[in-house]
Amino acid sequence: MRKTVRVSRTIQIWDKYLQKYYKKEAHHLVHDPNDILNEGDVITYGPFPPSIRRDREKKGRIGGKKLVKYMVREVITPFGQQVEQRTRRVVGSQDGRWKGGPGEVKKIAMRARRKGKGKLEAPLLKNDEEKAAHTQAEPV
Template sequence: MPIQRAIKPAANAAAHASRQINAVVVSSGFMQKTVKVRIGKQVWNKHLQKKFNATEHLLVHDPNSSLNTGDVISISPGWRTSKGVHHVVSSIIAPFGKPISERPPIPTAEERIAERERKLMAKDIRKGRWGRWGFDMDPRGIEGGEWYVEGWRNEEVVKADDSVNGEEVRLV
């Protein structure tokens, strides 16, 4: 259960980020997994001492590229995906164009967190940092495991006839 250790803090953080903001998709399809949305907000006018309606544009992460321009969506502040993307799509309120059933599903917060942790774990294993996930040895060499890679750490010797310069070469 090494993955549980890392998911619990992330799941707790996702539970606190429950603020939902309604937005309209203004631009989609120009950036991978990212859309531009318009949200409503109020701006204080100091001279009249009154708040007026205004709009603000945000970049929002769309994990499965399932949004079209014109969709009314619900977004929530999530983890920072890139320098300018600080929100993530929660759900589609009113689709524009294709119905929701014909689009890729929008993952839940738990699914997004699990996918992020899985990618982080895969990266750590590739980099040789498998110990931080509770493994005693490299999981790519454990037969029957989730991370097993066939032929992992088996050396092959290329004969002098097959090599380029005529010397024996060890392939790892």
């Protein structure tokens, strides 16, 4: 999910039998409106402000077990670059994450096998072109 991060925090759980607290990690999905958080950042978060909450309720994006219930308030300790120098995270590309790469070749081959057409001619990559040139050369 874009603009969403998974946040871990440590809570204490009471064990009745041993009468002792134990540490346990709790996880929450938190909305990052600027999409700039990195792994390792220390943040504060809380529930959505009333104005944003109303808009999200109209769209059906609040409530439920796995939906986002919290929003980033501030970055206390950034990990790596300073917050002012960061740019938005880029996921995939305009054409899609498979376009033109080895993943696309595998995907085409798998779909062809599933449909029972056998092997399908997939676009060759640089290494495949070199291998094909060596195998097609006639021995002297």
